[in-house]
Amino acid sequence: xxxPAPVRPEDIARFDTLIDARSPAEFAEDHIPGAIxxxxxxxxxxxxxxxxxxxxxxxxxxxxxxxxxxxxxxxYLRTVFAEQPASWRPLVYCWRxxxxxxxxxxxxxxxxxxxxxxxxxxxxxxxxxxxxLEVLVPQLQIRAVVGATGSxxxxxxxxxxxxxxxxxxxxxxxxHKGSLLGSLPGVSQPSQKHFETQxxxxxxxxxxxxxxxxxxxxxxxxxxxxxxxLVQRLRHAPCIEIEAPTEERLAYLLRDYAYLGxxxxxxxxxxxxxxxMHGHETIARWQGWARTHALAPLFQELMTLHYDPxxxxxxxxxxxxxxxxxxxxxxxxxxxGITALAGAILRHERTA
Numbered sequence: 144x145x146x147p148a149p150v151r152p153e154d155i156a157r158f159d160t161l162i163d164a165r166s167p168a169e170f171a172e173d174h175i176p177g178a179i180x181x182x183x184x185x186x187x188x189x190x191x192x193x194x195x196x197x198x199x200x201x202x203x204x205x206x207x208x209x210x211x212x213x214x215x216x217x218x219y220l221r222t223v224f225a226e227q228p229a230s231w232r233p234l235v236y237c238w239r240x241x242x243x244x245x246x247x248x249x250x251x252x253x254x255x256x257x258x259x260x261x262x263x264x265x266x267x268x269x270x271x272x273x274x275x276l277e278v279l280v281p282q283l284q285i286r287a288v289v290g291a292t293g294s295x296x297x298x299x300x301x302x303x304x305x306x307x308x309x310x311x312x313x314x315x316x317x318x319h320k321g322s323l324l325g326s327l328p329g330v331s332q333p334s335q336k337h338f339e340t341q342x343x344x345x346x347x348x349x350x351x352x353x354x355x356x357x358x359x360x361x362x363x364x365x366x367x368x369x370x371x372x373l374v375q376r377l378r379h380a381p382c383i384e385i386e387a388p389t390e391e392r393l394a395y396l397l398r399d400y401a402y403l404g405x406x407x408x409x410x411x412x413x414x415x416x417x418x419x420m421h422g423h424e425t426i427a428r429w430q431g432w433a434r435t436h437a438l439a440p441l442f443q444e445l446m447t448l449h450y451d452p453x454x455x456x457x458x459x460x461x462x463x464x465x466x467x468x469x470x471x472x473x474x475x476x477x478x479x480g481i482t483a484l485a486g487a488i489l490r491h492e493r494t495a
Contacts, residue, residue: 149262150234152271158234158259160227164243165236165265173336175236175268176344181219183212183243205242212243216250229255236261236268269336272343279343280372282351286492287377289359289458289468290385292322292450293392293442295399295476295484296358299385302485309355316341319365321358324413326365328402338367354492359462378461382468383488387476389446395476396442404436421448469495 155161155175163170163178166189170180184192188211196204227233233256237243240263251258261267288296297314304310318332319325326332333341349355359382362374369377387395403410411430418426425448432441458465469491473484 150259151262152268155234155261158232160231160233162233162235162247163237163265164247165238169238169265172334173265173269173340175265176340178236179223181215181223181247183215183237183247184208185215209246212246216247220250220254224251227256230257232257232259234259234261236264238264239266240264272340275343276339276346276370277372279346279351280370280376283346283349283376284351284354285376285380286354286356287359287380287382287462287464288356288385288488289382289462290387290473291392291454292446293396293476294385294387294473295395295481296385298399298476298481299484299488300356300358302481303356303488305482306485306489308485308489309349309353311342311345311349311355311357313342313357313360313364313369316345317364317367319367321360321364323417324400324403324410328405332365332367335367339370342370342373356488359458361461379463381464382458382462383491384458384468384470385473385484386470387473391474391476392446393439393443396446397438400438400442403433404438407434407436417449 152175155177161175161178163174163180164183165174165180166182166184166186167180168186170178170182174180188208192204192208192211195207233251235244235247235251235258237245240260244260244264248258248260263270288299290296297312297320300310300312304312314321314325316333317338318327318330320327332338357377357380359377360369360374362369362371410433414426414429414433417429425444429441429444432438462468471484471487471491473480475483
């Protein structure tokens with residue numbers, strides 16, 4: 144009897160539904176884009192089965208775990224899967240394409256659905272992502288959008304995307320604005336694995352023959368690391384510098400970071416990490432402004448004393464094409480001004 148060919152990550156699009164049979168914690172750390180989580184063991188049950196395996200052996204772990212798996216599968220047949228037609232083709236995966244996804248596929252096939260199992264499970268998908276990034280990233284025609292703090296670089300990326308350009312917004316994928324004050328209130332950063340999965344997913348939809356606009360990031364965004372190959376490619380990309388006057392940058396920062404005034408103590412605490420660099424007197428002044436919601440003088444000094452003095456040196460060090468950069472004047476960082484800046488960048492690209 145001839146067995147069907149193993150289903151690989153590149154075959155996922157052939158199926159109607161992608162099901163992740165792993166625990167909720169595993170799913171939260173990372174998962175294949177588009178998958179729904181139908182765990183056959185929840186987090187607590189998985190821990191119980193693992194403990195039984197270590198202390199009493201494989202048989203006892205399978206006996207106890209099997210009852211748990213059966214209960215979950217019965218519930219899914221009554222609920223999540225109940226309305227699926229006979230022609231439904233689900234693809235199921237777990238960590239390594241083992242017993243958890245295998246059990247679900249077996250029951251689905253008994254019902255009559257043409258269910259299949261992803262060969263190698265999530266582990267194979269993870270290897271697929273890493274390998275694909277190593278192939279795709281060197282082919283990217285990157286344009287690095289750079290500029291001093293407050294130059295509205297992220298908003299310019301959004302405007303570029305709205306005008307049809309290809310954009311890879313790493314800060315959006317990282318759920319972080321990339322600076323000392325860049326963490327977003329009430330928003331946790333994804334895991335490193337999920338960050339890389341999102342980058343891979345974004346690149347799948349891109350035309351490698353067209354430019355891709357990225358913000359000139361550092362190698363880290365919050366606690367996440369930008370893939371080293373992407374950092375290297377970014378460092379050697381042509382640079383587009385946004386040149387905005389100080390007063391316009393300050394006005395933009397006061398709009399874009401207004402929420403920092405909602406938690407003055409948290410802002411004050413974050414400023415404290417700069418004590419060694421700027422001294423107790425300066426940090427005490429900044430923390431006082433933070434606690435009294437005086438964001439305008441605080442942001443003004445952060446620009447002039449902390450960010451701006453290091454800007455030119457860091458760009459020269461980080462970007463090999465810095466000396467030959469394209470300079471775009473940005474006298475207006477209002478919404479209309481940002482839209483106009485994006486148009487100017489695209490016009491320059493077409494005539495370069």
